[in-house]
Amino acid sequence: MSTTPNYETATPGSPEAVADFSDNHNSMINRIQHALHVTPSLVPLIVLILSLIIFGLLLGSKFFSPFALTLILQQVAIVGIVGAAQSLVILTAGIDLSVGAIMVLSSVVMGQCTFRYGLPPSIAVVLGLACGTFVGFINGWLIARVKLPPFIVTLGMWQIVLATNYLYSANETIRSQDIAKHAPLLQFFGEKIKIGSAVFTYGVIFLVLLVIFLSYVLRHTAYGRHIYAVGDDPEAAELSGVNVKGVLISVYMLAGLICAFAGWALIGRIGSISPTSGQLANIESITAVVIGGISLFGGRGSIMGMLFGALIVGVFTLGLRLMGADAQWTFLLIGALIIAAVAVDQWIRKVSV
């Protein structure tokens, strides 16, 4: 009896090829991963459409009406505008925690200039916008020139701006009726166009135009590409001739200006000028940005995605309310969405092309 084992008999079943590192780019998963890498706003768009369909099926015409759908637009208008500012900052691998505070302070400045100093509303608006831009400039200067981390700078600025807002306004609300009587220009973004039962406020139209404009700038202008380059790798950008500091400062100033516009739109939305509003705008804008697939590490994502992200939150909020669910469920689901969005982002980053 032969006791020598015949190892060779086992070989025919084993793979013949050795050390094959070429990836199979044609598999379904890889193609999806690649498509998402190229168009990061695809994921939030799909989630948005799915959530619209699901709530539409569950709630029927109550939800799937021009009226309810445009109501969602109105409800996300402010967060969307602030989110646009936040997107620009996050694309440079920064973060701006002071967005909501800048928004409120700008609206208060507009109100106080009109009602305390008796300036014409148009000048008050310009001063409000200038105020937002100036706060953005301080942020940008501290980050780009003094080289402080954006998180710390804007964390500090958030507190400073909010405190300034309360001290300056004495936390007094300016009533809607007074504004309508003396300075209707401040409520400009609350004007609306009705098409059937669909209602579009100027604030909503401004949001859409702003997002289209910014996505054009980001994609098709040198300045826009510089923003991506700075967020992706500031040193490489510097070496290829991008004025990194200039870009950073201008991005924070632009963000401040957009937040000031959000402050103007806020007056249109709530009618009055209230120093206590917009407390959560920074968190809500970051939520929209993250769900919208913009990478918190900078350099990747599109501003369209942010708009979809904001809309997803709006759809969930109204949809769940119409279903009569406890408001806590909305927070729970949005929390899950945030984590899922970042998980997807990490997965997309692994793509090999």
Next chain:
Amino acid sequence: MKKLLACTALTLAAMTGTSYASEITACLITKTDTNPFFVKMREGAEAKAAELGITLKSYAGKVDGDHETQVAAIETCIADGASGILLTASDTSSIVPAVLQAREAGLLVIALDTPLEPINSADATFATDNFLAGELIGQWAAAKLGDGAATAKIAMLDLGISQPTVGVLRDQGFLKGFGIELGDPNKWGDETDPRIVGNDVTAGNEEGGRKAMENLLATDPGINVVYTINEPAAAGAYEALKSFGRENDVLIVSVDGGCPGVENIKDGVIGATSQQYPLLMASLGVEAIHAWATEGVKPAPTPGKDFFDTGVALVTDEPVDGVASIDTVEGTNLCWG
């Protein structure tokens, strides 16, 4: 250098400690120092303290719900040797251990505006009867609607999902006043009456008021009575109604009696509001601490209630039979903020 600084600080602390020992010190701890309600409260307390020769130290949380800062403030007051604390608690049950610690140290603790849980954790509570405040606007709304009350569609714009006591009391008071059967009176949202379209939360500001009103109008566009937790929320709800073109056929009621709120009644934005008196709460509180420090007497609650009622009045320009009210002229004289 560091040592020197520390020594100086210690000496200073010791010096101030001795110089204050002879006078009476009282602490006022509010939820925030930005809400006009608390600003007015502080003004009332400061005026009374100056009159009685008491040193008043004010502390406040950064935002409504900032519990840690309030606990730190209580500890500071104990260390400071204060005679008493006036407190509007952000977190009514979690603050209790800190309050008990102060009482054990011999301080008189008076809860202003917001009762603690349980209410007897404080030596006394000086507050608006929030249930009564709600009841008054409920009765007014029902009387105003007359026969229509039986088919009313009511939106309830509450404070927050954690259901703070003040919000629950006003909500439940309103429903009782309107003639709706309550479920558990310690929480809102469990009523089965079909006249209630729904509850939503506003965080007590314009933005939240508008959004909550929009959500409820999307649920049922036929809403014709709106209860709001306070006047900023009512102003926000009015904006939502205006964008729906419904501002003239909906009755909004509220609680607070702040000056912008009373103005809004004059302008027909709000139908009626229950006015409360923060200035009175604070000045009575300072008097009580003075009495405690000089004579050792604790304040007694209003007979039949477990707190000292600082009063509430219904403000409206459209009085109805059977509900006592004051008009906006008088309301403006008494308003705060």
